[in-house]
Amino acid sequence: MSSSAEKYDVFQAIADPTRREVLKLLTQKELSISNITSYFPMSRTAVAKHLHILSEAKLVSGRKVGREKLYRLQPESLEELKQWLSFFEQFWNNKLSILKHVVENDEQAGLQVIETECDEQK
Amino acid sequence: MSSSAEKYDVFQAIADPTRREVLKLLTQKELSISNITSYFPMSRTAVAKHLHILSEAKLVSGRKVGREKLYRLQPESLEELKQWLSFFEQFWNNKLSILKHVVENDEQAGLQVIETECDEQK
């Protein structure tokens, strides 16, 4: 690891529950690696690796303060995720309205009904 | 019964570029496995595995039609991702002021509280 090229993008970075929890922690304030480690049942080295991955994805940034390294959130990088999501938003709003229609007419099976119901081909 | 013990959640499902591409394809219309495979430089089995993962994450659903299995997008599951994202949204434009505010008033322990707490722009 420790490659110069970035192997991790935002999508991979947030795929891990531990890393998502770290991000949540960092919304509070800057934290050192050891400090963050105290919240998790794993070694400091493991947490440092997670932080390195988050750092590659530009979701956090670390600055050296004395002998500690303080990490802080860099939430702007989540913009990429938001934009990716917005592409699908139109589709699932559409789906939800259809779902509502289905539920109104037949309200037993819910989500599973839809897959045999609406099939608009382009 | 909301199923149980799913190996793959939404976050892991979208971590893979191939799977994201599959989702994009499925926004157009239902597609069979072989049809989807034609878009990728990998075997049909590999694509089927990706589809299985997407299915576990409830991002797609498949129905058998004759000897084909047609997959369709199930974008409602992206709602979970959207909600996760919305938690951080409040931080990435005015993160400095909020961060300062949080540090001054309260320390940790309130991770879950914060999402209902500070949603006002300063």
Add this chain to the structure above:
DNA sequence: ATAATATAACACCCAATGGTTTCGTGTCAA
């Protein structure tokens, strides 16, 4: 200076991932 602390840098292990191929089964069409 010395000791204690915090992080970095490695080497190593195990499990999971992502791909392959092969084989079997059910389905559609001559």
Add this chain to the structure above:
DNA sequence: TTGACACGAAACCATTGGGTGTTATATTAT
């Protein structure tokens, strides 16, 4: 019925990821 097609399941393999521990280095405190 026969054969091509679409899929599923399983075995298999290479690579990577996340975990461990150990050691090294730099900073702070005494």
